[in-house]
Amino acid sequence: MRIQFLGHSAFLIETGDHRVLIDPFIQGNPRSPVSVEDLLGRGVSTVVVTHAHGDHWGNTMDFARAGATVVATAEIGGYAAKQGAENAVGANIGGTVRLPWGSVRFTPAWHSSSFPDGTYGGMPTGVVIEAEGKRVYHAGDTCLFSDMRLIGDLGLDVAILPIGDHYTMGPEDGARCLDLLRPKHAVPMHFGTFGLLTGDPEVFAAGARERGVEPHVLAPGDILGL
Numbered sequence: 355m356r357i358q359f360l361g362h363s364a365f366l367i368e369t370g371d372h373r374v375l376i377d378p379f380i381q382g383n384p385r386s387p388v389s390v391e392d393l394l395g396r397g398v399s400t401v402v403v404t405h406a407h408g409d410h411w412g413n414t415m416d417f418a419r420a421g422a423t424v425v426a427t428a429e430i431g432g433y434a435a436k437q438g439a440e441n442a443v444g445a446n447i448g449g450t451v452r453l454p455w456g457s458v459r460f461t462p463a464w465h466s467s468s469f470p471d472g473t474y475g476g477m478p479t480g481v482v483i484e485a486e487g488k489r490v491y492h493a494g495d496t497c498l499f500s501d502m503r504l505i506g507d508l509g510l511d512v513a514i515l516p517i518g519d520h521y522t523m524g525p526e527d528g529a530r531c532l533d534l535l536r537p538k539h540a541v542p543m544h545f546g547t548f549g550l551l552t553g554d555p556e557v558f559a560a561g562a563r564e565r566g567v568e569p570h571v572l573a574p575g576d577i578l579g580l
Contacts, residue, residue, distance in 0.1 A: 355486050355580045357512065359572035361385030362547045363410055365492065365514065366393070369485040372455035373398045375422070376481070376492050379412030385547050387575035390416050398422050402458055402483070403430050404494030405467035406475025409547075415439065425451050425458050429476030433469060447479055456485030461505050463496035465522070482508060488580050490514065491535065495544065498527040502534035510537035511580060513567075516544035517558045518551030525553045529561025540567045541578065 356368040361383050367374040375398045380386045390413050401417045403426040404410055411430070418424050418439035424431060431444025445451050450459045459482040467475035480493040482505065490512045491505060513535045516522035522544055523531075532540055540562045542555040559569035570578050 355488050355490075357490065357541075357578045357580070359541070359543070359574055359576050359578075360388060361574040363404075363492075363495070363516065363543045364412070365543075366396075366398075367483060367485070367490065369455050372400065372485075374400045374402065374455065374483065374485075375417060376402045376483075377404055377410040377412065377494075378414055378417060379409045381413050383409070383412070383547065385574045393417070394420055399455070400425060400453060402426065402481055402492075404463065404481060404492065405465060405478035406430055406433070406469045406473070407467065407495070408470040410495070411469060411475075418442065423453070425453070427460070427467075427476040427479060429467075429474060433473060433475070447477060456483065458483055461491070461493075462499070462501060463494040464499050465495040465497075480505070482510075486580075488512075491537065493531075495522045497523045498531050500534065502531055506535040506537070510535055512539045512541060512578070513537035514541045514543055515558075517542040517553040517555060518545035518547070519553040520550040525555065525558035526561065528553070528558045529565065532562055532565045532567045537567060539570060539578070539580075541570050541572060 428444035465478040517528040562569035
């Protein structure tokens with residue numbers, strides 16, 4: 355499995371013959387190292403959306419119109435279908451969507467969710483991606499919350515956590531999440547894209563090391579191999 359950071363909260367997971375894109379904010383993302391056209395050429399089969407805000411919903415429909423399956427909450431899946439997505443799967447927190455390459459399990463996230471046009475986007479979520487015997491937790495946008503311990507009970511290989519502050523938790527609380535999640539590896543996200551996202555990833559990395567978790571501060575375009 356290869357996990358490529360595409361800036362902000364966007365990640366591309368390569369597993370077998372499949373390409374899974376999470377929160378595809380590409381166009382308009384000043385930190386994106388790739389274009390929508392680049393990713394379309396790589397054959398994205400699944401797009402996972404944690405919540406409806408524009409910096410996460412992003413270019414979902416570009417990939418949906420190219421045939422990718424959109425996996426999200428019922429509200430986001432329904433919205434995507436109305437926008438022309440032929441393969442939209444709506445689920446909800448606690449549910450698992452099983453796909454040819456693995457599965458997506460929806461977890462709680464403490465945040466808000468609405469589309470750029472103001473349409474309600476349902477509850478925000480995190481997701482646990484399972485493939486090739488690995489479990490990757492992408493927290494979406496959230497604060498620290500105690501039920502992360504239950505997510506950690508699944509046995510996580512990687513936890514990807516927002517640390518930018520202001521709209522999500524900052525790096526100190528991001529590191530505290532690791533006490534509950536207990537992953538092998540930790541990756542910070544949702545920092546530095548815009549001026550208000552001032553959380554320092556090196557503070558998060560230091561907190562991870564103190565907890566015996568291996569941090570990976572990825573620059574946009576970097577790949578973590580598992």
